[in-house]
Amino acid sequence: MTQKIVVIGAGMASGRVLEHLSDAGADVEVTLFNAEPRGNYNRIMLSPVLSGDKTYDEIVTHDAHWYAERGVTCRFGEKVASVDRGAKTVTAENGDVLPYDKLVFGTGSNPFIIPFPGHDLEGVIAYRDLEDTERMMGLGEGHKAVVIGGGLLGLEAAAGMAARGVDVTVVHIMGHLMERQLDEAAGYLLRKALIDKGITVKCSANSKEILGENGHVKALLLDDGTELPCDLLVMAVGIRPNVALAQDSGLQVGKGIYVDDQMITSDPDVLAVGECVEHDGAIFGLVAPLYDQAKVAAQTLMGAKATFVQKELSTKLKVTGCDLFSAGDFADGEGREDIVFRDPARGVYKRLVIEDNRIIGAVFYGDTADSNWFFGMIRDKTDISDMRETLIFGPAFQGSAPLDPMAAVAALPPDAEICGCNGICKGTIVEAITGGASDLGAVRATTKASASCGTCTGLVEQLLAVTMGDEFESKQAGICGCTDLTHEEVRRLIKSQELKSMAAVHQELGWKTSCGCHVCRPAINYYLLADWPVEYQDDPQSRFINERKHANIQKDGTFSVVPRMWGGMTTPNELRAIADAAEKYDVPTVHVTGGQRIDLLGVRGEDLPAMWADLNRAGLVSGHAYAKGLRTVKTCVGTDHCRFGTQDSTGLGIKLEKKLWGSWSPHKVKLAVSGCPRNCAEATCKDIGVVCVDSGYQIGVGGAAGMDLKETQRLADVASEQEAIDLATAFMQLYRENAKYLDRPYKWIAKVGLDWVKERIVDDLDERQALIERFELSQSIYQKDPWAEHVAEQANAYQPIADFKLEAAE
Template sequence: MTERKKLVLVGNGMAGVRSIEHLLKLAPDAYDITIIGSEPHPNYNRIMLSHVLAGTAGIDDIVINDWNWYKENNINLITGQTVTKVDVEQRKVITDAGVEVGYDNVILAMGSNPFMPPIPGSDKEGVIAFRNIEDCETMFAAAKSYKKAAVIGGGLLGLEAARGLLDLGMDVTVIHRNPILMNAQLDEPAGRMLQRELEAQGMKFMLSAQTTKMVGGDRVEGLEFKDGSELQTDLVVMAVGIRPNVKLAQDSGIEANQGVVVDDFMQTSAPGVYAVGECIEHRGVSYGLVAPLYDQGAVLAKRLAGVETAGYTGSITSTKLKVSGVDVFSAGVFLEKPGMKALRIQDDLGGTYKKIVIENGKLIGAVLFGDISDGTELFSYIKKGESIEGREKELLLGVSADALGGKGSSTSKFESMPDDEIVCGCNGVTKAMITDAIKNKGCNTLSAIKGCTKAAGSCGGCKSDVEGLLKVYAGDALGEPVKEGICGCTTLSRDEIVAEVSRMGLKTVKEVMNVLEWKEPEGCSKCRPALNYYLGMLFPEEYVDEKESKITNERFHANIQKDGTFSVVPRIYGGVTSPSDLKKIAEVAEKFEVPLVKFTGGQRIDLLGVKKEDLPKMWEELDMPSGHAYGKTLRTVKTCVGNTFCRFGTQDAMGMGIKLEKAFERMTAPAKVKLAVSGCPRNCAEATIKDLGLVAIDGGWELHVGGNGGVHVRATDLLCVVKTEEEVMEWSYAYLQYYRENGNWNERTSTWVERVGLDSIKAALEKQEDRLALKQRLETAIGVTVDPWKEIIEKDDLRKNFEQLSGAQPVRG
């Protein structure tokens, strides 16, 4: 047995401990690990300190790895001690308490120190930084006894501190040397918009101000400025930036400039000594954002584990954050220089701003304020470095350059749109059909257009275009918006219907339509399936599914084709099958003379051209669960081969995919649901355009939500990162049930996430007890369902039961 080496991590922060997490995944038995931290806390998320200060999170909420984690991984944790020297000759580290720990390899991850400008009086009581838990506790105490606070620094850190102090009830003034807030991320227009928003929240500002002195006795009582002005204050928070912590390296004879100098594999100038995080300098650059630090940690872990890896070559950074409730995005070069061009659009009324910077035909930078939905796409263009010539206005405005007609207004877009251009792809409605309805049929509202042409009546993706055409062509005759219900049969919304059904205990579709005074007593193809779903969701153990309220495909458990035949898709869990199942499918396809057998994009086999009368017997002979390729339910769980075969895989993607598919295969939902599991960030299973996608990372899983690869492509949002499969299942159950309970009928998760907001979803799933309650409700709902074809196959007279199932007039859809 190979003897375990000794590894010491100096610093118990985010970058260093993330490196250890990677290492434990790659080589769990290679090292005896000691971690030494200066603070008396386990590893915590420093970025979340502003939430602690604001009162939206407690100390326990921001802990990344608790005390048990160190014990479970046999890590010797030393807290409350600072390493003062690395003896590179004797290979040991020495702490300020005199403790000596030997090493074969050591990682320096001391992070950074808050920069404290040498202002006279800055040593007074009440002058603090904003860098750790102790600083938060000092602010909590100050807010109980004092009323006025000053924050020196108008960057992100300073504004977060100021917001927290406001929430603690203090009168807060932010002092900033630059005339623009967050000048490291924002240009002047965006900075001014941010200032106006924060002033409306109660924050005060002194810009272009230079503090020259802090006055008072033992405790600070005020500030003096270069222009002679003064400010009374009881607390001063210094938030003017950070500096890499290099003192330990310098005292130990290890090369350091602005940071500890490292090569592409995080090796310092001393043998066996590595460094990672905010304390380092790589190719002359130091990083203060989390993403680059985690990239460094991954490289270092592989190096220490003896795994072949490419070196770290640096990072293009972006900042996407919420400052005091305002969304901000910044990436690349956002201040144009000679030779660069900038395009910008500013909406003071809507509170949004967008700017892109171009050089030599390539996008090199962007700033977004208020609406940052385009941030991911723009950052992708910046990183790829490809030409965007001819598409500059499209990227800025979200419409094609041709549609702008050179006028730069939304009106010109609709006026120059060809009459035969299809506006509503779902229903094939052209511009000419919509303008005819407006001009000649008196349709002057969105609701009227829907009723007359069906435009915007299905997925809703063309709603903004229809509204734009209304504004242009209805002119002064434009009608007032009419309250719309889930369909034309009612003015009640989804939430109103669900609330009334719950309150009155209504148990059938007919009862709902009668009691809630439907305009059409029999309902329509939109509301009947919706009501059927809502009743089943609310009362899973009591409600009897009404077959007559299902759409055609769900009634026949197959997809009807344009020639009247059907497509049959048996379930193939995670895209993994067996020779016996393949043989069975082939034999059934031959027996029933199936014209076409096709592999689908969801890693399944589709039998196309099946006659309706053959469906019952065909399902009986297949004796396989339905793949529900027709229903508003789980469709597929696409997987890659993961670490079972792929050299890049970090987790068992196939096993995880099968586990998810078996858990949710009979789950009903407001709309179809597609899942995917990728075994590594290369994302071969395309998990980031699914309703729920898992991406494996070293030591855990990323859960992505709200993606769509259809007509309106949408990349997912990151819901959370978890470490175990049990956590994956807990969060997946909770997320899907929350969607089931709150999504509108026919509303895909991509639309739902945008409508309700990712933050509200995260808040609803934040507490484990809430997640477990949601999980229990979904398990109950799934537990009372069986595969629909088993209900038919298990009866004696298959043909009779099939005719009974399909005899009533189907709902078309």
């Protein structure tokens, strides 16, 4: 018989309950209430949304399709007014009465607002939900903000606003930041890092009153008389379980809603999970125990036996780009001793607290790579007598273990916890990998490891590398091991700090190596080239081998050469030149590509300069088949020959190709122009596609026909050929200026949203023109045929560069 379940609150804990019920195929009928006008999203990731590194859509856990697919009735933006436990009904705010067999409270917590004078002024907010985040995102340069609270949320709020140019001051009542997670030394390092980011930090500061003007916050007054002017004041001083409805319903409550080991409240038909509960005197703010509760609650709802057990917890965080870890008891005490490691130059601090030859506490700042190993020793009460001298250096220095980057994770036992949020151990992840989960996304989908806060992503990738060996290709969120910064962060800083050389990027952004590596150098080279085309000179050594050779390397070490054929058109003379080159240089394979061009495969590297010279003399130029740039513009014959053609698709394709060729971009770009809706040129699966119709031209963007199959999204309909060219050019430049290196246009559009693109190149004519002008400026410098440039000189430069060993990345 179908069980009716009403869930109050669509947060992360109750959302995980629904996931477990769905995965188990439970016969349930769920109605989900939520006071917020939306479903489950990852609150942990609000900070990246605030800083601009993510969008809200990227942190949505369950979208409308997810709920609909599982038959969940969603009542978002609605509160439950009352619960009648005797009748087993809930009453919604609009008066609807719904029966239930089981009721689940997932009401979460409320932010604590200090009730000193002025706390109710406009502009005083907490940091709890998307609305709070959007209020902070509304500030920019020239605005001032004050954050009360030096814990994790307060510091993330401060860092996110500072990244947007806001003048931010953090006020903290304690002597050092994050005192619950860090000792004084680590707190000092964190404060120093924040100050270096331009954030003012005031510790041992007591707030007295919030001053206002015309009903809006004006300043924070400290008890020493200091006034801190602000346009927005954020209180991030803690949370309290939201128990009001449970209390009104007659459930037993203390600090939270009392639950037993099965997550059952004082009513056997009512369960509770998440930040609203109290279990054995404890309340919960970290996500890991919440997910454990959810798993137990789901089992209880299905009639199975499960028990919630409070576990030893560690805290592993990334605050404003700084890695932090703490676990156990790190307070000073009699009979305890410390092992401390400091490396001021790298900003690394590690402290172990030892008692009776066992680690009872640990605090790490700046380097948390070995934290899971140390946490396992705290949890298992491991005797460290035999490794005392080398303990602080981690597992790679114990016994005869080699000093290998993967040694630490390889040394972890199968029961070592990797993902604290979801309670996933090493053995579970390895089992998933050997079962076919060959990349980070697959591991997340199978085990949920790294799917919450993301701080364990590096460890999961290391497990993939250790388990799969050479078969694993890392797909890190950050650019590479030289920096913790993401592509988006680096690009934003290059622009905002006007960094115009590779050396400036390495120096100002704190690269861990002096000159970068084979992963970051191509990306940085591209960002500098695209953002500063006049000031920056392209660095050939920072390109993949294909781009250095101006030809695609093949598996046998030979190359393929693809001359450009404008819009897929050619002439007998061009064909003769290609045939002559194929014979002269003993090309074993001549292939017609899907992009309407001819590919000469198997060309020896030493023959490339001479072949380029011969083809150049025939008027042929590079097809850039190797490039992160425009590859082809595929066309049909349009009105020239086809009786269905509505416009001159061939002519437009040639004009587009001659306008856009030679432009470096984050990834390869393919275009097509079809002369009618029959779409013979397959324009609806290209990065930019034009379909000609009687009334003009339909412009689509964001298509793909490779590993991912994507249909274009309609950008605009235009009447003239020139408008089509202008929109394609503006789109290309917008993509060049904003996309992550190696992201195809469809991936970039998914991040920024098509509406954002339309606003800038369809709706805003001035910005469209500015984008075209910037594109043309760049093209005036870089639109050159590489085959025609100093062939003899370049012949020497085309040798593989051992320093970086840049391989093709298609």
